Amino acid sequence: MSEEVNEEKPVLTKKEKTKADKQAEHIARIKRTLTAALIGIGAGALSYWSGGIPNSSGHQNNGFLALMLMLAGIVIQKHIFILLGMDTAKLGAKDWFYQGFMTFAFWFMTWTILLTSLSG
Numbered sequence: 001m002s003e004e005v006n007e008e009k010p011v012l013t014k015k016e017k018t019k020a021d022k023q024a025e026h027i028a029r030i031k032r033t034l035t036a037a038l039i040g041i042g043a044g045a046l047s048y049w050s051g052g053i054p055n056s057s058g059h060q061n062n063g064f065l066a067l068m069l070m071l072a073g074i075v076i077q078k079h080i081f082i083l084l085g086m087d088t089a090k091l092g093a094k095d096w097f098y099q100g101f102m103t104f105a106f107w108f109m110t111w112t113i114l115l116t117s118l119s120g
Contacts, residue, residue: 031086032095036077036102043073043103044110054115070107074100 017025047066054060077099081088091099 028086031084032081032099033102035080035084035086036099037106039073039077039080040070040103040106040108041110043070044107045114047107047111048114060115066111070104073107074103077103 047069048060050069051060051062051066060066078088078096
């Protein structure tokens with residue numbers, strides 16, 4: 001049996017990072033943002049279809065369920081990131097807030113567009 005030694009790289013300053021390091025970090029941020037956006041779109045569509053038929057003013061009977069679906073999308077993000085092989089160890093509170101906001105924004109836009117376009 002061979003033992004693997006997991007050595008963590010020291011934290012580099014912005015000037016010490018190579019172009020490849022910066023590019024890898026940028027691509028990781030894009031993947032996290034895209035994942036959060038897709039979760040938001042999926043939660044928005046699910047909110048629309050599970051919320052019931054909108055009345056003439058565009059309100060659904062199960063609006064609270066729609067909000068809970070969006071919150072569930074935010075909560076399961078970390079698990080989805082891990083399943084997709086993304087490194088979440090270095091993410092701080094600001095990063096998680098951003099990811100949650102992206103999910104909320106795309107959920108809100110998707111749900112609103114579906115309510116206004118399909119209910120009339």
